[in-house]
Amino acid sequence: MRVVVVGSINQDVVAHVERIPSPGETVLASSMLRSGGGKGANQAVAARRAGGAEVAFVGAVGVDVEGTQLRRALEHDGIDVAGLAQLEGPSGIALISVDSQAENAIVVIPGANGRIISLSDSQRTVVAEAGVLLTQLEIPLSLVAEAAAGRRADAWHVLNAAPASPLASEGVELRGFVDVLIVNEHEALDVSGTDHVAEAVAVLSARVPALVVTLGGAGSIVVCGGERVDIRSFPVEAVDTTGAGDTFCGVFAATLAASGRAPDSVDVSLLAAAARAGAAAAALAVTRLGAQDAVPSAADVAALLIEGASS
Numbered sequence: 144m145r146v147v148v149v150g151s152i153n154q155d156v157v158a159h160v161e162r163i164p165s166p167g168e169t170v171l172a173s174s175m176l177r178s179g180g181g182k183g184a185n186q187a188v189a190a191r192r193a194g195g196a197e198v199a200f201v202g203a204v205g206v207d208v209e210g211t212q213l214r215r216a217l218e219h220d221g222i223d224v225a226g227l228a229q230l231e232g233p234s235g236i237a238l239i240s241v242d243s244q245a246e247n248a249i250v251v252i253p254g255a256n257g258r259i260i261s262l263s264d265s266q267r268t269v270v271a272e273a274g275v276l277l278t279q280l281e282i283p284l285s286l287v288a289e290a291a292a293g294r295r296a297d298a299w300h301v302l303n304a305a306p307a308s309p310l311a312s313e314g315v316e317l318r319g320f321v322d323v324l325i326v327n328e329h330e331a332l333d334v335s336g337t338d339h340v341a342e343a344v345a346v347l348s349a350r351v352p353a354l355v356v357t358l359g360g361a362g363s364i365v366v367c368g369g370e371r372v373d374i375r376s377f378p379v380e381a382v383d384t385t386g387a388g389d390t391f392c393g394v395f396a397a398t399l400a401a402s403g404r405a406p407d408s409v410d411v412s413l414l415a416a417a418a419r420a421g422a423a424a425a426a427l428a429v430t431r432l433g434a435q436d437a438v439p440s441a442a443d444v445a446a447l448l449i450e451g452a453s454s
Contacts, residue, residue, distance in 0.1 A: 155181075301323045365415050377422060394425075
């Protein structure tokens with residue numbers, strides 16, 4: 144199965160600081176890193192590099208130098224960019240501060256990501272080839288809904304509701320088009336409108352066929368068909384958590400694709416296996432700097448899964 148990611152692509156500008164500045168405060172950075180980013184592109188790289196899937200990316204860059212570099216980086220990873228449009232104006236930019244505890248603060252300037260309001264005919268063709276469609280919410284909700292509606296009847300739609308946003312707004316309803324919803328604990332609270340993770344899990348698992356809630360170092364929760372599996376984390380020394388959730392999502396989608404199974408045959412054991420693989424890839428990613436630069440290889444992920452199974 145092919146994984147098709149419809150989403151954002153940005154140029155990341157990462158400053159490493161001792162601590163995230165407070166409002167009105169200036170801090171000095173110890174270093175700066177420029178690399179490919181954007182939730183959609185990060186997930187595409189993870190699905191391809193760490194998950195070993197055949198991957199196509201659908202999105203938009205600008206007519207600037209960053210757009211050219213971002214396209215070339217995806218091509219270098221063997222990702223099909225036939226669905227990557229080039230629009231007038233700048234590409235997306237993300238300004239990221241990473242502190243000494245590996246926590247981050249991110250400001251995203253959408254650029255071309257916010258100017259693509261509907262899929263082109265060629266992009267619809269790419270979406271229709273998906274065995275697994277993976278989306279996020281750094282692009283307009285209407286675009287996500289269009290992609291979900293345009294996939295094959297037997298194709299998965301995995302939605303990473305990040306940044307957190309209601310699954311229905313401005314006349315757009317996503318809930319009926321989602322097979323698996325992935326959120327972190329903060330997004331779970333926001334999307335569900337509740338104050339506690341346990342409540343959020345109950346609310347969201349009633350809205351979608353399958354739910355995954357990632358909990359950082361505490362692991363993740365998988366719920367499907369009334370069954371729940373708690374996935375433990377892989378202990379590591381984190382240096383940069385930027386893109387860790389994206390790595391999880393990309394490998395999760397790649398694992399579904401590798402199973403060859405359709406959404407109507409899903410069970411909690413398959414989703415738990417996908418979550419374990421995603422967790423292993425994310426654990427390796429946080430030990431390295433950057434987002435796409437930090438995505439590990441499929442061999443490294445497999446080795447950590449074997450090590451984790453024997454410990």
